[in-house]
Amino acid sequence: MNRLPPLIDVHHHAIPPAYAQALGNRVAIPGVDYPTWTPEESLAVMDRNGIATAVLSITAPGVTFLDGDEDPSAARRMARTVNEYFAGLIEAHPDRFAAFAVLPLSDPAAAKDELAYAVDELKLDGAGVLTSYQGRYLGDPAFEPVLAELAERGVPVHVHPGTPPTRDLATFDLPPSLYEFTFETTRTVASLLFNGVLDRLPELKMIVSHAGGTLPFLAQRLTYGPTIGRYLTERAPADVIGTLRRLYYDIAMSANEFALPALQKLADPERILYGSDFPFMPAAHTAENTAGFAEYDGWGEEERAAVGRTNALALFPRLAALSG
Template identity: 40%
Template structure:
């Protein structure tokens, strides 16, 4: 498959009014300056990096800062702006709609509007919302709605509900831990099993999830007070624990993660049909994306798997983009 046919499930936008709002608040998402963005710049980037279509999403910090009415206004503004970008170039763009969590009522209303009126391709949710992770029982009404609608949900990390470490940008490691925490929250709360209709896409190869998969398994077993017995039995049978299959329910993008260090863990844990291409543009500058793309292209993969990651798996998630 041609590189020019990639579908990028991890591509951000920075609407001009939203950028002004962030500057007024003095926010540097992930500990970096807010990047410049425009639809034309995004198309130019995609043309230079083998990407046919970018699924746009708002990055952290989203729109909620403690004021429910403000969050609802900004979610609507961002979603309508993004829908207009997609309407102008439906072949080059799609979008994940922004919601208002932890405001569940607002999130439900906005999700319905975005999917039914704006024809969003899916929903973006931050891994934690005012310190509450996605397995929080209070979020159940939204998860039920998304399950019933069989929605693709892009899970993007945000700032940890913990102090920053001076001198270390939060995107370096905190973002990865945030994604990992919410994945475990969805598993241990039972939400992943309760709402299988939701197609969760974890950013950045799932954070630390693939690397610590057996530690997650140990946690799952420990909660049932049968950990020692279970591990002894598995050791005697030399089996790969079937409980690891829960991690194959998630989708994983390879944004900033297509390295010879990260890919082996991801490929060991993820379902091959559940891995998608991601760039993280414009927060990841084009030279960084070029470097990671080269690492991905050099990595020894079966041709059919590479084609699936570049495009095929995303076509199943977003049928309107089928070529």
């Protein structure tokens, strides 16, 4: 097995106590066994797998499960509670934890306010968003002001898939995270591409999950938009592949012989980041994914160090300062 650097895990979930209590018995992700979590469990898994730092985030459904609450401020208040919890964890373990602030993006104005508080006051390291909100994907014009602010601030944004808004998931009786999550990532990036958002915001530091879902496989196909429908001629990026190569990709659930070669063909090693998906994938999978990353023979030691650590240091200034 190749020697790994002290890893930075950019796809590592947390379940703060107040969040778990508010979620209660709601179905967070259909068919998914919702795990328990404590910071101590994360630290133990990190220690066993050579993970120096985990960048924490909230997975689906984010705070969207409160969108229909009688109190219209419920989602905003939960985002604030989670972000302040993250700040406390970082204060207690500054070299072990970083965090993506959860944003109540169903309300873009509230999301901009929470972003400012999370970054300016709490000093969190980035922002975390889902692939869609109330049936709208990230390429929807309503979300562009928030994405523009993230780009202007140079704040990394991690995009996590959620349950598809329009699909009858009972058709196959399978958890959406088993396969639909990969398509959700592809759908939201396609919306960003063909609505011109990624080209208007070239400085946006966007990290997409799970090796980009199906993007490596479909990258060339996405160049055929105007060929298939002439109405897309004015909407298609001039360089679809080049635009996709500006994205960052984590390798959560993807450090294997099938996914990594495809991702490697699309993305430069400088745009790929290590991820574990703990605790929604168990500790045994963290070990499996880490071993798959270590054993993959498509990268040399310098590239492996970049994917495992130095690419993340370039994205997260606070962690770079701590590493000296």
